[in-house]
Every structure is written in C-alpha cells, then in structure tokens.
Amino acid sequence: MRTGTWSAPRRVDIIGEHTDYSNGFALPFALAQRTVVHARLRDDGRVTATSDGYGEVEFPVTTAPGEVTGWGAHVAGVAWALARSGAAPTGADLRIRSAVPHGAGLSSSHSLECAVALALTGLHDRDLDRARLVRIVQHAENGYVGAPTGVMDQMASLYGEADRAVLVDARHLTAEPVPCEFASAGLALLVVDTRSPHRHADGEYGARRGTCADASRALGVADLRDVTDLDGALARLDDPVAVRRVRHVVRENARVLAAVELLRAGRLREIGPLLTASHASLRDDYEVTVAELDTAVEAALAAGALGARMIGGGFGGSVIALVEQADRASVGAAVADAFRRRGFAEPAFHVARPSRGAGRDR
Missing domain, CATH: 3.30.70.890 (GHMP kinase, C-terminal domain)
Structure with missing residues (x-):
C-alpha cells in the first residue's frame, strides 16, 4: 500500500496584512513549526482524517460543502477542491500532527490544507505546480469552509525558504524570495x-x-x-x-x-x-x-x-x-x-x- 509523509509550515507575516484580498503585496515567511500528515492510499472513495486533540472525520471524496464542519472541513475542502480541479483523489487515510496551537494567528488552517493537498496529490503521483495548489487551497477555504481568505498564507507555506521572506504578488500569483x-x-x-x-x-x-x-x-x-x-x-x-x-x-x-x-x-x-x-x-x-x-x-x-x-x-x-x-x-x-x-x-x-x-x- 502506498504511503508517505508530507508537511507544511505555519507562516508569519513581516508586513502586508489584508492586502492580498485586494490583489496587492505581502511579505510573509514560513516558520519552522509544521503540520505533518502521514498518508496511506486507499481506493474505495473514502477519506479518513485523524488529528491529535481534535478526533476523527470520515467523508467520501465526492463530498460537498456543508457535509463536513469544524476542523475536518479544511481537510474535506481540499479533497473537494482537488476534485473540482480535475485531480480527484481515490481515497486516503490521513494522520495529522501539528506543532503550533490553533488560533495563534500563524495560519494553522492553511498549513493543514497545504499539507493535505500535497499528501493527496503525492499519493497519486500528481505533481501539481505550486501556483495551482495555491488556488486549490484558496478554493477550499472560500468555497467549502466558507472563509473569505486570500492567497498569502498558502503562498508562504508552499514557497517558503530558509532565511528568506516571500514577496507575494497576489495579482500575478508570484513569490519572490527576499534575504x-x-x-x-x-x-x-x-x-x-x-x-x-x-x-x-x-x-x-x-x-x-x-x-x-x-x-x-x-x-x-x-x-x-x-x-x-x-x-x-x-x-x-x-x-x-x-x-x-x-x-x-x-x-x-x-x-x-x-x-x-x-x-x-x-x-x-x-x-x-x-x-x-x-x-x-x-x-x-x-x-x-x-x-x-x-x-x-x-x-x-x-x-x-x-x-x-x-x-x-x-x-x-x-x-x-x-x-x-x-x-x-x-x-x-x-x-x-x-x-x-x-x-x-x-x-x-x-x-x-x-x-x-x-x-x-x-
């Protein structure tokens, strides 16, 4: 059975808050604290996700907005957004660990979503470019979770580098490393x-x-x-x-x-x-x-x-x-x-x- 481990960092923004909503600029960077997803492929059209301290959710890959709520909506939303982009998973078992408390303002939900997106695509040997993953995660947040978020958080998580901040241009969806x-x-x-x-x-x-x-x-x-x-x-x-x-x-x-x-x-x-x-x-x-x-x-x-x-x-x-x-x-x-x-x-x-x-x- 195909398995793997993927992780995505939380982020902190040096400056540029609420500007990506207007297709502007932001300057975040990825943190050392990460969300880790251990994943195992399954082919029965079901996804299970277990998270320390939050419990377990299970849903079909054909899930629709409103069917999964709470923290699980962030996981189900990614599967839903992948399906709508033409990269539907066949199913997976996900075990999630996180190093930073939820609600600290360090983008816990986007870290989770990025890690899940990489796990679900990686299990299926799909190498989606990072800009496409950014939009998939945003679609999950906007269309499934119902949160009107922009792109800064997932840009920092997906494009981060050691000792570099990320100049995010939300209009052109570019990420430029800055010392x-x-x-x-x-x-x-x-x-x-x-x-x-x-x-x-x-x-x-x-x-x-x-x-x-x-x-x-x-x-x-x-x-x-x-x-x-x-x-x-x-x-x-x-x-x-x-x-x-x-x-x-x-x-x-x-x-x-x-x-x-x-x-x-x-x-x-x-x-x-x-x-x-x-x-x-x-x-x-x-x-x-x-x-x-x-x-x-x-x-x-x-x-x-x-x-x-x-x-x-x-x-x-x-x-x-x-x-x-x-x-x-x-x-x-x-x-x-x-x-x-x-x-x-x-x-x-x-x-x-x-x-x-x-x-x-x-």
Whole structure:
C-alpha cells in the first residue's frame, strides 16, 4: 500500500496584512513549526482524517460543502477542491500532527490544507505546480469552509525558504524570495501569542473585503494597488469607513515594498518603524485589533523593541516584535507584566525564523 509523509509550515507575516484580498503585496515567511500528515492510499472513495486533540472525520471524496464542519472541513475542502480541479483523489487515510496551537494567528488552517493537498496529490503521483495548489487551497477555504481568505498564507507555506521572506504578488500569483537573516544581524523576531481567541465569527473579514471591492469600483481601478494618488482617491469616497479601509490597503502595499528594499539592502533594523506604522493602521484604519494585541505592541515598544505589529487576520491572535537579541527576555517580561496588570491570559513567546516550505518528508 502506498504511503508517505508530507508537511507544511505555519507562516508569519513581516508586513502586508489584508492586502492580498485586494490583489496587492505581502511579505510573509514560513516558520519552522509544521503540520505533518502521514498518508496511506486507499481506493474505495473514502477519506479518513485523524488529528491529535481534535478526533476523527470520515467523508467520501465526492463530498460537498456543508457535509463536513469544524476542523475536518479544511481537510474535506481540499479533497473537494482537488476534485473540482480535475485531480480527484481515490481515497486516503490521513494522520495529522501539528506543532503550533490553533488560533495563534500563524495560519494553522492553511498549513493543514497545504499539507493535505500535497499528501493527496503525492499519493497519486500528481505533481501539481505550486501556483495551482495555491488556488486549490484558496478554493477550499472560500468555497467549502466558507472563509473569505486570500492567497498569502498558502503562498508562504508552499514557497517558503530558509532565511528568506516571500514577496507575494497576489495579482500575478508570484513569490519572490527576499534575504531575511535576522539572527546574523543580531536581531530576533519575537512572536507573542496573546492567547486571545479570534473573534470574527460575525463576518468582519468578509465585510472589509467587500468594502475594498466596492471602493475599487467607485475609484475605477481594478485593484486598490492601482491607486497612485491616495489623497485624491480618498477625496472621491463619501463613506468614511471606505476611506479608512482604502487608506490602510494602499499604504500597507507601500510599506511592503519599502520593507523589501530595506531587507535587500541589509538594513534590517530600519523595518521596525514600518512594523509599528502597520499596526497603527490595522488598529485605526482597518480596525481589526483587540486590546490584547494593542497592549502587547505598546509594551514591547516601551521595552525597547525596534518595531511591533499584530499578525494574522486580527480580532485576536499574535504580535511580532523586532528586537535586539540581547533584549528578547526583557521585552518578553515587559509584555507579560503588562498582561498581568490588565488581567489578560498569560502570553506565550517564541522566536520566528524563516524556514523551508512545504514538501514531502519521506
């Protein structure tokens, strides 16, 4: 019986949140923490998936949206999307292990979906190109799970490289490696898991995506990345909410490209203010932060971080702080102290390092 093991990393975004929804730019990288799928081929048209801590689901490869819910929908959605792309699996048994808690803002669902997509295609000796897999995973999220996600997460997972960030161009579906060696520069990218659960069940992501699409049509551009005169564009919008959303997306795209140039020039410390500006924009213009995220950023900056911002979709999750390696402990202690004083859950910390992307392990 044909078997194999495939894995896909979680991701963290240096900068560029909510811009891929408007076919813009983002700058994530793959993490060392991975989702691992041990897979065995079966030919009876059934898929079983077992995950530590989440239980087991079973479904036919002919599954349709709504038939599998919860965490299993991410697995079933991939099988469904593969079938709709002409690469339907005959069946499989999947055993899933994951190294990062769900809900930390580190793209757990996309890591799972990428690993499952590679396993289901690998078992059948189908070598789909990575751009096609990106769209399959997005289709699984949008069409089966019902989440209006973009392409940044799976691009980082599928195209990641050690010591490289990934410049994602969501319009053209390209991924360009960018040197990103924080450790050799004496720096660390500290991730603060605020332990704040995501609170976006009321469709806030979709609402923002819709507002940006409506604004693009009102401004007569294909995507907000095509706006060249921001002040003029904002003056043409009557809705103050649209003004804030557009301002975030256009400026965030510019921050991504500015960060790429600094990284290429080896000026890593200088991206700090871009991170902080990104967080302020996500807080004030895109309005996706919560008190835990804002507190973590404020405490990290006050303790000497060079820059800090929320990561992930927002409404909970994690923060990254660019710090001198010598300051990791003191910045972490300052954030933990601020959380104690506010009565928040105790945060967790780890250092993010650009790592290899998804692939077959054995």
